[in-house]
Amino acid sequence: MADGGNGLQKLSVLNPVGYEPKITPKPMARRLESLDGKTIFLVDPRFDDSGLFLRQVQDWFSEHMPSVKTKLVEMSSVYTKDDPKTWEMIKTNGDGAIIGVGH
């Protein structure tokens, strides 16, 4: 402790905050030059009517960008679980993905 000189004692206290994990940068996939003729997967995480929303996204592509093929898929289980089988399937059969509505 030290006196600030104005009658107000200064205190030394400890920081209550934990240790942040070191951030490891992740690479991003190369973006597509164009969506023409590409297959885009619309991934439904099955949360709060997200599938209904993605059907509207699918309709939008049909009307405005008919050269884009869209495929609507549901995640295999609840959105809180990783889904490597679905991700592998999209990697094999698709060019890009839209996931929504995220939480």
Place this chain on the structure above:
Amino acid sequence: MHAIALDSKYGVPTVAIHTNVFEKAVQSVTRMHGMPEARYTFVPQPVMGKTAEQLRAYVEGKSPISGRPVMQEVIEGLTRPAEGDRLRAAQFKRSTPRLLDSDTDENLHRLFLENNWTDKLPIVLPTEKKVAEMLAHTSRKPDEIAGHLRSNQFRQHWEFTVEKVAVNAVMAGARPEYFPVILALASSGVSARGSTTSSMAAMVVVNGPIRTEIGMNSGIGAMAPYNHANATIGRAYGLLSQNLQGGSIPGDSYMGSQGNGYAYGSVTFAENEERSPWTPFHVQHGFKPSDSTVSIFTGCRSTAFTLGVREKYWREHVRNMLRGMDAHSAPTFLLDPIAARQYIDRGGFDTKEKLIQWVYENALMPAGEYWDYQLIQNYIYPRATFGEEPYASKLKAAPDEMVKMFKPDEIHVVVVGGETNGYWRIMGCNYQKTVSVDAWR
């Protein structure tokens, strides 16, 4: 989170669409996962319950965050090359200094409040002397890693030492002799400040000799603010959770839509082992009666209560209470010793397990109603459709067929109360784990 994995690990250009209330949370999660350039856009909250026309308007509309067309951001997200600037900005390494800059009592209190390090109630400043006194009540070294916490499964764990737990215990006003209980809670890996839109809180049940050693209350008013150990251990659990996991800030690292008043003290109490007619909770979970433990439950959003277990219609009364619970959070019966003994008299439940079995068989709901609950749709239905039991079998039931709401291993019984009357309640919560306190003495 899934978009980050699909993009970075599988090499698939991906765009995530979120609702606007998650703006800060999305920024925080993408940064912490090392992809600050992750592509996303926003539509208005909520999506749930909207018509096809309303959802179409979202798709054709503008992002409420950027003001730009949603589909334009989607298409750009799939096609615009990465810039790298924000990524480089994220590659800093931070370490938390042990001491804060010295300042006056008033200024430090303001600093803690403004930095969201408190529960908005006054705290005890963690001076080196007070923290040392706290540390004297454990054999563990101050720099030993005590555990890891995170606010939900989409965020990364933060790490902390025994000393960091002591700092938060001091802030909560806990006495040093409570410290092993607080360390056990901190080591559990279960956060009392989980970030879920459903506004969770934790519940803590203490068993074994430590209850009497530190003067915890299991009797009159045990779950209310009338006992120093109950109150400050529960408060410390909340403060250490938020500060050691990287925060709990509304709109950023806390998304509970309504919040939860139970979070102030994490419903912390001792089981009334002396007046209970049954086996203590920790013994049910593999510990000896002489062991001291903390058991943690999460959820604590829904409760039902009543007085007594009536001779004629007790079964109907209990079924009504169960039917009114949130079907996704399992029931934990919190019984005053009078009510516990009445359950033995009425139903012959001479063990907790027998009562649990009865609850399992009598918590019923028509299948159609059960599957239509939004929480069941979000969290159970997807598991059922991919064959996970018992949900897959339940999915085959006709809409008017009665199905069981819960699994037997999700149902629990704890005895608490001071026998001023036979009141009891059901807490909707999920048992997480029981942790040894003795390991942290």
